[in-house]
Amino acid sequence: MSSARSRLPHVLFALHSVVATFCVVGPGYRWWGASARPFVLGLPWSLVWALIWLVAVFASLLLYERFTRSVEGEAARSASGDGR
Amino acid sequence: MGEFALSTDAWIVSGVALAYLAGCLWVGMRGGSGASDSALGYVAGDRALGPLVMYFIIGATVFSAFSFLATPGLALTSGAAVFYVLGYGLVGFIPFYFLGPRAARLGRSRGYITQAEMVAGECRHAPLAGTMALVSALSFIPYLALQIKGAGLVVNRLTEGQVPEWLGSAVCYVVVLAYVLKSGVLGVGWTNVFQGVLMMALAWAFGLWLPYKLYGGVGPMFEQIAAAKPEVEGGPLFLSAPGAKTWTWFLNSGVISMIGFVCWPHLFMKAFSARDERTLRRTVVFYPTFMVFLVPIFLIGFAGVLFPSQPASPEQILPHMLMSLDLPALVVGLFCAGALAAGMSTGDAIVHASASILVRDGWITALRRPLTSTQERTAVRVLIVVLMLASYALAVLYDGDLVSLLLYAYGPIAQFLPGLLVSLLGRRRDGVALHAALVVGVVVCVSLKMFPESAPWGVHEGLCGLAANVVVLLALSFARGWRPFSASSGSNAPA
Numbered sequence: 001m002s003s004a005r006s007r008l009p010h011v012l013f014a015l016h017s018v019v020a021t022f023c024v025v026g027p028g029y030r031w032w033g034a035s036a037r038p039f040v041l042g043l044p045w046s047l048v049w050a051l052i053w054l055v056a057v058f059a060s061l062l063l064y065e066r067f068t069r070s071v072e073g074e075a076a077r078s079a080s081g082d083g084r
Numbered sequence: 085m086g087e088f089a090l091s092t093d094a095w096i097v098s099g100v101a102l103a104y105l106a107g108c109l110w111v112g113m114r115g116g117s118g119a120s121d122s123a124l125g126y127v128a129g130d131r132a133l134g135p136l137v138m139y140f141i142i143g144a145t146v147f148s149a150f151s152f153l154a155t156p157g158l159a160l161t162s163g164a165a166v167f168y169v170l171g172y173g174l175v176g177f178i179p180f181y182f183l184g185p186r187a188a189r190l191g192r193s194r195g196y197i198t199q200a201e202m203v204a205g206e207c208r209h210a211p212l213a214g215t216m217a218l219v220s221a222l223s224f225i226p227y228l229a230l231q232i233k234g235a236g237l238v239v240n241r242l243t244e245g246q247v248p249e250w251l252g253s254a255v256c257y258v259v260v261l262a263y264v265l266k267s268g269v270l271g272v273g274w275t276n277v278f279q280g281v282l283m284m285a286l287a288w289a290f291g292l293w294l295p296y297k298l299y300g301g302v303g304p305m306f307e308q309i310a311a312a313k314p315e316v317e318g319g320p321l322f323l324s325a326p327g328a329k330t331w332t333w334f335l336n337s338g339v340i341s342m343i344g345f346v347c348w349p350h351l352f353m354k355a356f357s358a359r360d361e362r363t364l365r366r367t368v369v370f371y372p373t374f375m376v377f378l379v380p381i382f383l384i385g386f387a388g389v390l391f392p393s394q395p396a397s398p399e400q401i402l403p404h405m406l407m408s409l410d411l412p413a414l415v416v417g418l419f420c421a422g423a424l425a426a427g428m429s430t431g432d433a434i435v436h437a438s439a440s441i442l443v444r445d446g447w448i449t450a451l452r453r454p455l456t457s458t459q460e461r462t463a464v465r466v467l468i469v470v471l472m473l474a475s476y477a478l479a480v481l482y483d484g485d486l487v488s489l490l491l492y493a494y495g496p497i498a499q500f501l502p503g504l505l506v507s508l509l510g511r512r513r514d515g516v517a518l519h520a521a522l523v524v525g526v527v528v529c530v531s532l533k534m535f536p537e538s539a540p541w542g543v544h545e546g547l548c549g550l551a552a553n554v555v556v557l558l559a560l561s562f563a564r565g566w567r568p569f570s571a572s573s574g575s576n577a578p579a
Contacts, residue, residue, distance in 0.1 A: 017178050024171035025338035029325055036164070036315050036323035042303025044310075044323040046164040047382065054174055058372040061181070065369045069362070 006071070013064045016056070024053045093413035094243040100417025101239060101424060104282070105259045108275050108428065112263025115274030119267070123460040126268035127440045128197040128357045131188075137273040138358055138367045141433065143374035144280035145351060146173065148430035151381055152283070152423045153234050157398030159385025163313075163327030166382060168338045173375050176345035180352075181368040185361035186508045187352070198437075199352045199500070200445035206507035209515020212522070214450025216503070217441050219496050219526055220349045221471070224438040227493040228475035229482060231431035232257055234399075236479065238423040241403035242416055250480050256424055260432045261472055265465050269357055272432045279425035284377050286422030291380020294387040294405065302383060309389050322389075336544040344494030344546065347501055350437030435475070439467035495533065495546030499525035499553050506557075517560035525553030 022028040033049030040048045118132075119125035133141070151169075159166040187202060196202040200216035232253045239252025263271040292302070299305035306323065313322040321327055326334035346352070358364045388394075388401040395404035402423075406416050443463045447453050455463060502525075503518045529549030532539045539548055 017175065021175045021342070024174055025168070025342055026335070029171065029334075030331060034164075034325040036310055036321075039303065039306060039310075042301065042306060044164065044306055046167055046323060046325045047170075047379075050167050050170045050174070051379070054170070054372050054375055057174055057178070058369075061178070061369040061372070064181075065365050068365065 009064060009067045013060060016060045020053050020057050020060075024050055093416070094246045096413035097242050097417040097420055098239075098247060100414060101242075101420045104421035104424060105256065107278065108425075109259050109263060111278045112259075112271040112275040112432075113266050115263070115267045115271040117267075117270075119270045121461075122457045123444075123464070124197060124457075125270075126461045126464065127436075127444070128191075128353070129269045129273065131192065131357060132359050133269075133273060133354070133357045133363070134359050135363050135366050137277060138354065138363055139370055139374070140277040140280040141273045141354060141357075142177075142351060142367055142371060143377075144276040144283070144425075144429035145433040146345075146430070147280075147283065147374070147377060147426055148231055148234070151378070152287070152426040153237065153399045153402070155378070155381045156385030156388065156401050159382050160388045160401045161398045162329050163322035163386075163389075164325040165327030165329035165334055166385060167325055168334050168341070170375060170378050170382075172338045172341040172345060173378070174372060176342040177368055177371050179346045180355075181365055183346070183352075183504065183508055184355040184358075184364040184368065187355040188358055188361055188364055190508075191356040197353065197356045198441050198444045199349045199504070200441060201449050203500075203503045203507040203518070204445070204449055204515065207503070207513040207515030207518055209519055210452065211450050212503070212515050212519045213445035215519060215522060216349075216500065217445035217450065219499065219522070220441050221438055222526075223493045223496045224350075224434050225471065225475050225478060226482075228431055228434045228438070228471070229478035230493075231427040231434070232476055232479035233482060234427040235424055235431075237400065238403060238420055238427075241400055242407065242420045244407065253476065253479055256428060257431065257472060257476065260428055260435070261469065264432050264436050264468055269436060272436050273357075275432060276429045279429040283422045283425040283429070286418060286425075287377055287380045287384075290402070290406075290419060290422075291383040295383055297409065298387055298391065298405075305383075305386060309386060312390055330542075332542045336542070336547065340494050340498055340544045340546045343498040343501055343550065347497050347504060349441055349497075349500075350433045352504075353437055353440070435468050435472055438471055439464045442467050442471075495529040495544065495549060496526050498546040498550050499529060501550065502553055502557050514561065514564060517557055517564060520560060521553045521557035524556045525549040528552040 019028075023032065029049070033046055035046060036044045038045055043051075120130050122130075124130055155166060155169055158169075187196075187199075190196055190202055190206070194202075194205060196205060200213040200220070203216060204210055204213035233249070235256040236249035236251075236253030239247050239256070240249040243252075263275060267274075295302045295305040299308055310323055315321050315324050355364060358367070384402050384405075388405055391401075391405055391408075393404070393408060395401055402419070406419055443455075443460060447463065448455055448460070499522055502521060506513050506518060526549060529545045532545035532548050536545070539545055
């Protein structure tokens, strides 16, 4: 159970990265991003779509790095506990 | 049309550019003072680069003369097709989150400081390092030539032709040569901080000011472009991706650039320079914030779409607009400094990396000619001069557009991907098979570049090469009875 829980962030991050790649480089861009309108804050949708993904990728990287650090912290704590 | 009186203003522009170059020289010469005298200090900064320098060294290295000149040029001619740059840049660096720290760990435990050295070492096949070094040089020279050509073009255009391209390029790259020779990777790193801040500030300033000056704002600019170039169903598009390009071009360019991006040796080897793994991960996390810098660059290109006059080549659109508006020479000079910063921040990293790779991987690893630390540093410095001269010659002689030069460079570099994955993630590795696959991939890539009509369905030559590369790798893996990612952890296959 706990192993499945600890794997979840890895799976979610991998999934998010694949979806992001599909949406900004792959056919996802053609399906959902390749339009001039609507204009958002004066920018065409084709640019806004890429910028939305920029924010999403940054947020997912931030969260994932936080998770990586917590895992490393736990590992270090348990290693020092074993040492004692 | 403008008030740009030739001689006086050209001197002011040149003066600002020279002041910028002097600043670079000062930062670059002082930057290396903290490093040891060893080859490790010169090539990898004693593995002590902190988060700030790493952030700028990666960001500013990626944003090159291509970003400042070719990206607005592409927006001008092809509209939304230019957004592929944002797409590949955004996701292309994510694999480094995993590959970078693994490489850094290997580097610390086994002494690697270059990418090819790591792949060849992990696969126990020294000649592989030599081939990777040659392929790197094959790709680096045109990429470096692109930066040199960009510098000359900016100086020439902004001084209204008074300073010839060859002279502008030469002056800028003599400065690069000086601080790279003196300070190595630390000189590159600290100048990249200086250049990165300068080019980001100037890109935002021009990217917001030009649409405001010419159209009344960013929104009105896109509205006017949409009215002038209506999006027609089944007809030409401009603000809808893929703009004036085809979808094949858009996908090709995005995918090959994404793969090439993570394989670039000069970026990858920074994994060996970072202070620790956390620094590397944080560099990847904050990298998307550097991508925001592309937005004003796009805006500059779109600002040129309805500009009354057009430059001789699209890549000159920004200097052309600046020269056509009534701008103080000081402002033009500042732009000149920003564009030079973009090109030089990439050029210095490339020339430093390519010389290090040729010496470390070609001479020491592949040819098995050990050098002392001092000899190695001297050899790297000699090669820096040789590579710079070769790239300068290509820059002066080359007459094509900058985008093609960049997309050419990505093809051979993308062939490193299987080797990187197998050496970092594989359990058993066969250097001979990887070597054969790499050679086939590069040959296919270069052949299709020479005969582009032979590429199936118009697929980029680098992707065709990569497909051939993987097929050969898998075929040999079955023939030789090894499994690159098998669960049984065994010793590496002997060379």
